[in-house]
Amino acid sequence: MYILGIETSCDETAASVVTRDRHGKPHLLSNVVLSQIDEHSEFGGVVPEIAARAHLSAIDHIIKRALDKASLDLSKINGIGVTAGPGLVGGLMVGLMTAKALSASRGIPYLGVNHLEGHALTARLADDVSYPYLLLLVSGGHSQIVRVDGLGDYTRLATTIDDAVGEAFDKTAKLLGLEFPGGPNVEKAAKTGDASRFKFPMPLRGQETLNMSFSGLKTAIRTQAQKLVPLRDQDIADLCASMQKTVAEILANRCERAMAQCDGIDTLVVAGGVASNTEIRTRLDALCEQNNYKLIAPPLKLCTDNAAMIAWAALERFERGETSDMNLAPRSRWPLDGSTESVIGSGRKGAKV
Ligand code: KG4
Ligand code: ZN
Numbered sequence: 001m002y003i004l005g006i007e008t009s010c011d012e013t014a015a016s017v018v019t020r021d022r023h024g025k026p027h028l029l030s031n032v033v034l035s036q037i038d039e040h041s042e043f044g045g046v047v048p049e050i051a052a053r054a055h056l057s058a059i060d061h062i063i064k065r066a067l068d069k070a071s072l073d074l075s076k077i078n079g080i081g082v083t084a085g086p087g088l089v090g091g092l093m094v095g096l097m098t099a100k101a102l103s104a105s106r107g108i109p110y111l112g113v114n115h116l117e118g119h120a121l122t123a124r125l126a127d128d129v130s131y132p133y134l135l136l137l138v139s140g141g142h143s144q145i146v147r148v149d150g151l152g153d154y155t156r157l158a159t160t161i162d163d164a165v166g167e168a169f170d171k172t173a174k175l176l177g178l179e180f181p182g183g184p185n186v187e188k189a190a191k192t193g194d195a196s197r198f199k200f201p202m203p204l205r206g207q208e209t210l211n212m213s214f215s216g217l218k219t220a221i222r223t224q225a226q227k228l229v230p231l232r233d234q235d236i237a238d239l240c241a242s243m244q245k246t247v248a249e250i251l252a253n254r255c256e257r258a259m260a261q262c263d264g265i266d267t268l269v270v271a272g273g274v275a276s277n278t279e280i281r282t283r284l285d286a287l288c289e290q291n292n293y294k295l296i297a298p299p300l301k302l303c304t305d306n307a308a309m310i311a312w313a314a315l316e317r318f319e320r321g322e323t324s325d326m327n328l329a330p331r332s333r334w335p336l337d338g339s340t341e342s343v344i345g346s347g348r349k350g351a352k353v
Pocket of ligand 2: 115119139140272273304305
């Protein structure tokens with residue numbers, strides 16, 4: 001089965017082709033991602049209207065490039081997976097309409113995929129990980145710890161109660177005058193910084209909940225930065241390094257507590273854009289070693305938004321006989337685990353301004 005994936009939920013227009021061979025092994029045949037960073041950077045975040053228009057003008061040739069790179073044409077594609085939510089509704093509509101049009105004109109099935117499920121299953125495409133596992137999903141719109149027992153069998157153990165981790169990186173960058181997107185630039189600045197110079201708060205630490213909170217961190221950084229004005233490059237580097245270390249510590253602390261609740265699991269998968277942060281990976285690696293866990297961190301190009309993860313999630317669901325019909329509408333909010341009570345910050349993905 002060759003599956004074409006389409007992703008347009010935020011500021012990347014992406015298409016990919018994946019397959020599974022007769023031995024059950026996953027293969028990534030192409031993974032094309034066009035970032036709209038330049039279009040949004042002057043606004044310091046993603047502008048939904050600009051994003052939707054940019055997706056519309058790029059989607060056809062991005063799909064063509066993904067097919068070309070996989071050395072396939074549309075006649076060889078057996079199914080299409082497309083992000084149907086959560087995300088910015090204008091972008092989701094562009095992807096969904098494209099998938100529906102291809103499906104109708106070619107007579108092939110399509111399936112609306114939850115973007116979070118894409119992130120959640122990436123490690124099965126990249127590292128052939130088997131169920132069950134613990135998932136730390138950290139992106140620009142989400143921060144969750146999820147127990148993954150099978151396809152569609154997700155239990156959310158923790159979520160942020162305010163900002164997402166990626167959002168905390170983006171806002172920190174903005175207030176320190178670093179360019180959008182914040183995460184990679186904070187990480188770059190942190191390389192020459194002293195992580196022990198500032199001690200930032202770790203909200204909810206020590207409390208029974210596994211939930212996380214990052215908005216206080218942003219405020220603490222602002223307060224500290226205001227005391228230092230005018231900021232020297234070294235101050236910015238030290239603030240970034242201290243912030244990054246605090247975030248890594250919060251995530252490790254929550255994951256450790258989640259591990260204690262998860263009998264029979266020995267794998268921690270980290271996914272989402274923030275998972276590309278080396279300091280966070282290193283901290284989680286140490287945590288896993290202490291707790292006899294295996295850490296699986298997908299390659300960087302599969303951590304940030306991409307269509308390979310969408311194609312893969314669709315492939316797993318197609319194999320189970322699922323398809324979507326033409327009435328499917330985009331869902332700007334779509335929690336991964338519908339059974340857990342909704343908390344602000346969970347199941348949400350939107351403009352990162
Ligand atoms: O998964 P993703 O590409 O999109 C969403 O689904 O949100 O994640 C994007 C987020 C942004 O907030 C970005 O600043 C953050 O991931 N990010 C990072 C790094 N690379 C991307 N955060 C920290 N360190 C990084 N190296
Ligand atoms: Zn994402």
